[in-house]
Amino acid sequence: MSEIRILPAGDLSLVVEFGNEISMVCNNKVRQLNQSLREKKITGIVETVPTFRSLLVYYDPSKIKYKKLCKYIKSFSVENGDAKAKTKRIIEIPVCYGGQYGEDLVDVARHVGMSETEVITIHSGVDYLIYMLGFLPGFPYLGGLDKRLECPRLPNPRTTIPAGSVGIGGEQTGVYPISSPGGWRLIGRTPLKLYDSERKDPTFYQAGDYIHFRPINENEFVDIEQLIQEGKYQCKIIMEGD
């Protein structure tokens, strides 16, 4: 891994860049470095924020010297390489597509020249890699949208999108963990509370996990909503390739 760049971001943080692209290889390296730094518990590192192709490292310069930290980071990333086999952790998110839960499904289907059912089949037939979380609490940036489903953003963004909405915006797909303004076309909604500050695990997932959308009907949506309210719903997590 010769191509890493370490850049200062003020006096209390630095950025480790692994390239200038959105790719699984690049993102893997970011997460591996993040993991290594976390495991080694280096004095002076305050927090790390992994993103698509870089890792932001907050540090305390009175506890660790910048040069020493850079040296550590370089040695760790070399140590790890990028060949580590990983278990795939897949989070299943039930989604009711179309109708009142996905107002734009009709438009999306028309735009991509397919039936609504075909759009649902393709969209729910993929495990989407979570490249990073950001923008909103628990908002996952996903990779892996089938090219056939790419669809431009709305010309006029909505002022509020309900929490749990699943949408397509350009070449990206994702799910809104909390209500927010947004310009993506909404194709469905999950009854799950993807982010809950009161919960021990405020998000079910982290960068590096996969999301699988499972189509459900309106009755199941209401049932799951009920179970969640009663605190009886268990989010399904599949481990693959151990």
Next chain:
Amino acid sequence: MSIQIISPGALTTIQDYGRTGYGEIGIPPSGAVDAGAMEVANILVGNKMGEGVLECTLFGPTIHFTRDNVVAVTGANMNPKVDDKDIPMNTAIIVRAGENLTLGFAAAGCRSYISFSGGLDITECFGSKSTNMNCTIGGFYGRPLKANDEILFMKPVKNMSGMEKRIYKQREADTLPGTIRVVMGPQDDYFTKEGIDTFQTSIYKLTNDSNRMACKLTGPVISSKQPTDIISDGISLGSIQVSSNGQPIIMLSDRQTTGGYAKIGTVISSDIPIIAQCKPGDEIRFQSITLAEAHKIYKKYCKNTIKFQKRINRL
């Protein structure tokens, strides 16, 4: 009950050092924008430096006390009064049950901080008492204070030793007024040489569109070699993003954890308080310094703060 809000002022929230360790799930850090003023306020009343305080913006609150406690007001001078009597800034003051603490308009600066000895009884969210209004978490139900809100003290005191010496004397600034020191990067290579020159020599004015998330500035356009959209990456406190219109935006406490504009430079931590005290219409200029210089300034800042804390704690 210990305090009751009679009127909340323009924007009063509970803040401390903010949230650490949750950036990777997208939780903004939040925290006092002028962390230095918060530290002083807490030290004066014997609290740990990062105890929850009230951050008051532009126009302060009126607070009714139902229990005695020692308080301190720091940051912007909003002519604080206890009932009708003026009280000094940066000084520990006893407020008695039945009295009102009132802050008015900020004569100079933008944000005042009120500390309460023993702290306020506020439940932590993600390890912090800080209010994040956008995510409605932390502080008082995740929102700014309103009239009639009631908050309890944790461990109030009737008096403190050496009250007359619990005073903070503002150190003389080591820069010219309105000068903000920055470390260039991480994405300064997106900008032309002229763009960098413009950034380092021009005067920029704070717009009305400035808040706890960011300060938006207006001034000469910073030219870039290519569009300033980047693949979204992490944003630090003080990151200076330059959007497609060539205007700088300084990211503050309530910033989103990630963003997609190139960052020409980063304001050093010790100068964030200067930005925190700028009002819309105020003018600033950026001065580039090396990382080594920035670290020296940071260490000096920490040393001074600890020295001050030791002096007060000896009283």
